[in-house]
Amino acid sequence: MVGSCVKKLQDIITEKEILILGVKEELRELQGTVSQIHCFLQDAEQRRMEELAVNNWLCELQDAVYDADDIIDSARLEGCQLLEDHPLSSRNSTGCSGISILSCFPSMQRRHEIAIEIKNLNTRIEKISKLGKKFLTRSEAAPSGQGSTSKPRKSSQLVEPNLVGKEIIHSTRKLVDLILSYKEDKAYKVAIVGTGGVDKTTLPQKVYNDQRIKGNFEKHAWICVSRDYKEVTLLKEVLRNIGLQQGQGETIAELQSKLAEIIKDKSFFLVLDDLWQFSVWIDLLRAPLHAAAAGIILLTTRDHTIAMKIGAEHTHRVDLMPVEVGWGLLWKRMNIREENELQSLRNVGIEIVRKCGCLLLAIKVTASVLASTGQTENEWKKILSNPG
Numbered sequence: 001m002v003g004s005c006v007k008k009l010q011d012i013i014t015e016k017e018i019l020i021l022g023v024k025e026e027l028r029e030l031q032g033t034v035s036q037i038h039c040f041l042q043d044a045e046q047r048r049m050e051e052l053a054v055n056n057w058l059c060e061l062q063d064a065v066y067d068a069d070d071i072i073d074s075a076r077l078e079g080c081q082l083l084e085d086h087p088l089s090s091r092n093s094t095g096c097s098g099i100s101i102l103s104c105f106p107s108m109q110r111r112h113e114i115a116i117e118i119k120n121l122n123t124r125i126e127k128i129s130k131l132g133k134k135f136l137t138r139s140e141a142a143p144s145g146q147g148s149t150s151k152p153r154k155s156s157q158l159v160e161p162n163l164v165g166k167e168i169i170h171s172t173r174k175l176v177d178l179i180l181s182y183k184e185d186k187a188y189k190v191a192i193v194g195t196g197g198v199d200k201t202t203l204p205q206k207v208y209n210d211q212r213i214k215g216n217f218e219k220h221a222w223i224c225v226s227r228d229y230k231e232v233t234l235l236k237e238v239l240r241n242i243g244l245q246q247g248q249g250e251t252i253a254e255l256q257s258k259l260a261e262i263i264k265d266k267s268f269f270l271v272l273d274d275l276w277q278f279s280v281w282i283d284l285l286r287a288p289l290h291a292a293a294a295g296i297i298l299l300t301t302r303d304h305t306i307a308m309k310i311g312a313e314h315t316h317r318v319d320l321m322p323v324e325v326g327w328g329l330l331w332k333r334m335n336i337r338e339e340n341e342l343q344s345l346r347n348v349g350i351e352i353v354r355k356c357g358c359l360l361l362a363i364k365v366t367a368s369v370l371a372s373t374g375q376t377e378n379e380w381k382k383i384l385s386n387p388g
Helices: 002-012 016-021 024-046 052-085 101-140 166-180 202-208 211-216 231-241 252-263 279-289 304-310 323-333 339-355 360-370 377-385
Strands: 187-193 219-224 267-273 294-301 314-317
Touching: 024 101, 052 101, 166 187, 166 202, 166 211, 166 314, 187 279, 187 304, 202 267, 202 294, 219 231, 231 252, 231 279, 252 279, 267 279, 279 294, 279 304, 294 304, 323 339, 323 360, 339 360, 339 377, 360 377
Parallel strands: 187 294, 187 314, 219 267, 267 294
Antiparallel strands: none
């Protein structure tokens, strides 16, 4: 998506519709920003399901790029309309030069609105870009004071090894067996529910990438649903995931029709990650996906009422991890290898895990903080005694 947006920006900057509208420089700046993101996006895409933070960041970036695509179309449309109203204006003129001042006022106002939209979007993408670079740089850096470097993860390694314990393996097997035992021709909905901060991503990743799931469904899609999702954007993302590239301007009804057509009489497996609103299924996806021969909807949410309103046939609750599991995650992320060092840090480490509420995200953030300190009991106690 980002690559096609860069190409689109390159192509339209010199078009007469853009020249006459007078937003060439704003679009050129947007092109530069999007191009910079494109340089390191591939690595982030490979790791989007390894780390929740990277996954959420990519969803934000995706929304911004879709908005960029909409602005490009809007600028082209306004410029085209201006050319139709003033066909004798010079091809090389910019803004309203060569056009009657009175007739130019509406165009000037719209040109200003589009320019402001582009500048605001450019600022937004730059902020998202900076945040993403921090994620990527932080994960590649060696822990301070250790002199060791961790091996880069392979792109096929979608689930963090430290989290794959007996409980995850058991739950994965149970859910996969449940899904494959379903034989009816209507969508079967499975919900994974857990409070904020509890890891609700590892389990669906394991299920999604299970070879039996891969082999039993013809179409697969993993969709990160933003809290303020856009219906057209979400439908296009589903279509892209199952292999259909979309143009511009389709309505919700047209996209729903295309989705129904492409999955008609086929089996599909759809993950809706971090669902906040039941309308995503009820109003948007239920009707078109009804055309499938067989379908599984695996959703993750922090609100059990969402699962109830969607009509989930099975709900799997993800609880807080046991303290011992949290401690294991903490020291493995710290790359502690010496047994005596591990034992000396164990008691204070367990207290830190308890202070984190046994929440995965809190433990990960704390591990990043601890990595910048000396690996001693006293240093860890300082972190433990800090308020908050």
